[in-house]
Amino acid sequence: MSIFTDKSAAHFDVIVIGSGIAGLSVALAAAPRRVALLTRGEAGADGASCWAQGGIAAALGAGDSAAAHARDTLVAGSHMNDARAVQVLTAAAADAVHWLQANGVAFDRHGDAFALGREAAHGHARIVHAQGDATGAAVMRALTQRAREAAHIQCLEQSVVTELLCHGDTVYGVCVSGAAGTHFLRADSVVLATGGIGALYRHSTNPDTADASGLALAICAGAEFSDMEFVQFHPTALRTGGSGQLPLLTEALRGAGAVLLNGSGHRFMPAIAREAELAPRDVVARAVWQELERGETVWLDATRAVGADFPQRFPTVFASCQAEGIDPRVAPMPVVPAQHYHMGGVRVDAYARSSLDGLYAVGEVACSGVHGANRLASNSLLEGVVFGRELGRRLALQPSPKLPAPPLSASRLCSDAQVSEAIATRIRDLLWRHAGLVRERTGLQRALEELKTLEARAQSTAEFGRIAVARAIAFAAIRRRNSIGAHYRSDAPQSRVG
Ligand SMILES: Cc1cc2nc3c(=O)[nH]c(=O)nc-3n(C[C@H](O)[C@H](O)[C@H](O)COP(=O)(O)OP(=O)(O)OC[C@H]3O[C@@H](n4cnc5c(N)ncnc54)[C@H](O)[C@@H]3O)c2cc1C
Structure with missing residues (x-):
């Protein structure tokens, strides 16, 4: 049976x-x-x-x-x-x-x-x-x-x-x-x-199944959570024009000598960090973000460093580029930073x-x-x-517990797994803009207020859960009033523990 x-x-x-x-x-x-x-x-x-x-x-x-x-x-x-x-x-x-x-x-x-x-x-x-x-x-x-x-x-x-x-x-x-x-x-x-939690951000390297549903289940059941503000962003995802999961352009490309250029062909990383393109992930990701905020496009150029060897050395990245009609052996790849890890x-x-x-x-x-x-x-x-x-x-x-399990109520209804596209998109935009690579108090406050309004419109347990996770991230980010690790506050940019 x-x-x-x-x-x-x-x-x-x-x-x-x-x-x-x-x-x-x-x-x-x-x-x-x-x-x-x-x-x-x-x-x-x-x-x-x-x-x-x-x-x-x-x-x-x-x-x-x-x-x-x-x-x-x-x-x-x-x-x-x-x-x-x-x-x-x-x-x-x-x-x-x-x-x-x-x-x-x-x-x-x-x-x-x-x-x-x-x-x-x-x-x-x-x-x-x-x-x-x-x-x-x-x-x-x-x-x-x-x-x-x-x-x-x-x-x-x-x-x-x-x-x-x-x-x-x-x-x-x-x-x-x-x-x-x-x-x-x-x-x-x-x-x-x-x-x-990638599905909570406009751009992510994660598959759509990374939708924070397990974290939401735990929070809704009353489990404790911590370090919610620490979200890692990868500097180089392939910009495809879409949102959601973007192909990752592995760090090993920069390790092999690929360089980041803005729309004018200027290599901007050496002026920002001694290690240039090999600076820590959060430093490179923020630099790319700032170029994009200035209206620039950003490119990862591996034509000299890797060139004709690209298909053998980076077969996964090569296939992703080909799917977008880009040949990275001879042309630079357009990039955007993307949420990567929680x-x-x-x-x-x-x-x-x-x-x-x-x-x-x-x-x-x-x-x-x-x-x-x-x-x-x-x-x-x-x-x-x-x-x-x-x-x-x-x-x-572990021995089995001796206590009998509580009875299940026959009338009990299972909860709903659906999150409407409207709510999912609003959360993605709010977190990307206000709880993303660069955060500050006013933006985080605005995000929290909007998430509260969104909660009042939630129709399913899955929607409540996803909003609860988003609120927990924004709340933790507003409470940590200093920049540290992957958490960067433009209103307190000096990094310090505390
Ligand atoms: C593009 C990319 C490259 C990476 N490269 C590296 C790397 O080189 N090295 C490294 O260490 N890390 C890397 N990472 C990070 C690493 O892959 C992940 O952090 C790690 O795989 C997470 O493993 P996991 O088992 O916790 O979750 P996952 O592998 O994401 O598995 C989660 C599982 O939970 C299931 N699930 C979720 N919600 C529910 C639900 N409600 N009901 C039932 N099932 C559910 C999903 O279907 C899935 O099976 C990379 C990540 C990405 C996206």
Whole structure:
């Protein structure tokens, strides 16, 4: 019998919401506990993980160390990081890479050793990658295959979680909307692995599935959240004329010598930062934003630095350019900054526990404090594997709770997953303009007022949830009255901790 036809609601040991790198890592490591893996679309292919290009950071090279990786992570995060989480992440990185390899990921190699790339703000070459700039896709193919083969995992695709079922401060199940209608599932433990918030910004590198719905579910259930103002923007997304997900032009292009030019052909970065195009992400992203605000167009020119080698060295970027009718071997690429990663999220402790019993969070939806005020490049896939596996192992050992689960009311209605286009667009425009790369008090206040008005018009729980996340970001941004990490206030531009 399908679990969806059982009116008493099927019971699992663990429900994992999301099949990105974090969700799959939890699910695989939780064996032999019975896991329901719920995901919006096709498992392993519907989140940000499969879009990751650069790779995974791990101190595997000669002369490198976990301590050096930790130092770089703390500097990138402006020392706002949770130092213990950073230590756990960086110490477990090499083991995480070997685990992925054992699960079938064929990382690129130079002879017997991993081929290690170097990225901005890393003191050593320590980025392992697969198939050049297609690391995420290679990792997700391997882990998804393992999950499909695993007897303890039941993969429920095309299933959107619309509500967390709570009894007091305990989460005991979920409401799911799928092809077979809406249903309840119960579990001893519910894990949010729902990814980021890109769909809340006009331009993002994230797929549309990164719509903050997991964070919204947690906030609506009363879970604590933190660091909401820390949103990372990538300086170089390909400007296609559309909004929503834009193709990422990887940092490695600038690492290879590509330069940023404005519409007059002027290379503007050397006047702004000593490292020019290789300055930290937030510095380059703001410089691009300021050129655009002045009415300039901005271009990334790789014709000299990469030229004819483009298709071999950057196959993913080359394909995106070709789809837009651009040949980056001979022409510069038009760029715009785009929302890329959320450092904030559901507040969790070192064991991925949220403030609600039975509810856990891992990956981009979680805020363990590991990234501080800004994430070091290539630490995100790593975070998903390290904290995901650790949580899975703990859940595997956890005894089932003795308390009987509360009864489900037969009349209870599942909530609605739909967000109207009008509300989604208004949120995207408000956050892009007022809680984006450059923020200031008056604009943030205006955004908060409009979001409050929008809330009064909300028709569904999904709309309430999305507005709640947007308000939490704007509220945190107005409360932090200084610039730090990825949070930049033009009315207090001097960076300082506090
Ligand atoms: C273009 C791009 C390039 C990147 N490059 C790198 C890189 O090189 N290195 C690096 O470390 N990081 C990189 N990142 C960041 C990294 O990819 C993400 O932070 C990471 O993959 C997030 O993993 P996750 O498992 O938390 O979420 P995701 O992979 O986004 O998965 C979220 C899952 O949750 C599901 N979901 C969401 N809401 C619901 C719901 N309500 N019900 C059911 N299912 C739901 C989604 O369908 C999906 O399966 C990149 C990101 C992008 C967008």
